[in-house]
Amino acid sequence: MTKLTLISHTLCPYVQRAAIVLDEKQVAFERVYIDLANKPDWFKAASPLGKVPLLKTGSDRYLFESAPIVEFLEETEGDPLHPSDPVLRAQHRAYVEFASQTLNGIGALYSARDEASFRNATQALRTKFEHLEDRLSDDGPFFEGSSFSLVDAAFGPVFRYFDVFEAFADLQVFTGLEKVSDWRSELARRPSVKNAVTEDYPDLLRDFLARRGTWISKLLAESDQDAASTAA
Ligand SMILES: N[C@@H](CCC(=O)N[C@@H](CS)C(=O)NCC(=O)O)C(=O)O
Secondary structure: OOOEEEEEOOOOHHHHHHHHHHHHOOOOEEEEEOOOOOOOHHHHHHOOOOOOOEEEOOOOOEEEOHHHHHHHHHHHOOOOOOOOOHHHHHHHHHHHHHHHHHHHHHHHHHHOOOHHHHHHHHHHHHHHHHHHHHHOOOOOOEOOEOOOOHHHHHHHHHHHHHHHHOOOOOOOOOOOOHHHHHHHHHHHHOHHHHOOOOOOHHHHHHHHHHOOOOHHHHHHHHHHHHHHHHHO
C-alpha cells in the first residue's frame, strides 16, 4: 500500500498529534517539512486554510485539519485509541478541543508583551491544568487510566512546550498538581510522543521564542546572559 505523507512544520503541535497517532497505530509514513513563512504553491493549492498538518492519503488526496486527520486514522488504521462508550468518546473529542484551547493559551503566554499580561496568561493556563487535575482518573498513567487515547496524543505536544519554558522561566503552572505532573512525565517518556519531533526541537523553539520580541523573549535573554556570566 502507498505510504501516507504527513505535511509538517518542525514546531507545530497539531502536526505532532497526527504523528503520534500514526506511530501509536504503527503506520509507516513519510514526513515532508515546509517553511510556513514561504509556503510552496503545491501546499497553497492543497491546504484550503494554508495550515499544517496535511495528510496525503494513499490515493493522493489531501486531508486538512488535525481533528479530521486523526479521526480518519482512527477509522482506518490499527487498534482504536478512542473509548468504545459513545459518551466517553464524545468527552474525549471535547478534551482534544480543550487541548487546542490550551495551545491558544500557550500562544497568549509567548505573545504577552508585558509582565502583567504574561502573569495573566500563566494563571489562565494554570486554571486549565487545575481542571484537568480534577478530571484525571486516580489510577493513571494516561488521561483515562491505562489506555493511551487521542486525548493523550493531543496533550503530549502541550506539555512539551513547558519542558522548554521551564528551563528559563519559573512559571509554577503545575505546582501541587500531582496527577497532571505524573501524566506529563508519562507522556514525555512515551516513544510516540518523543518521536513526533526532531532532536533539535528545543533549540528551534528557543530560537522562535527569542525572536518574538515579547516578555518571554526577555526572560530567555536574561537567563542566557546569567548562564554566560556564570560560565565566564
Ligand atoms: N485547527 C488547525 C490548526 C493548525 C495550525 O494552527 N497550524 C499552524 C502551525 S501550528 C499553521 O499551519 N499556521 C500557518 C498559517 O496560519 O499561516 C488544526 O487543528 O490542524
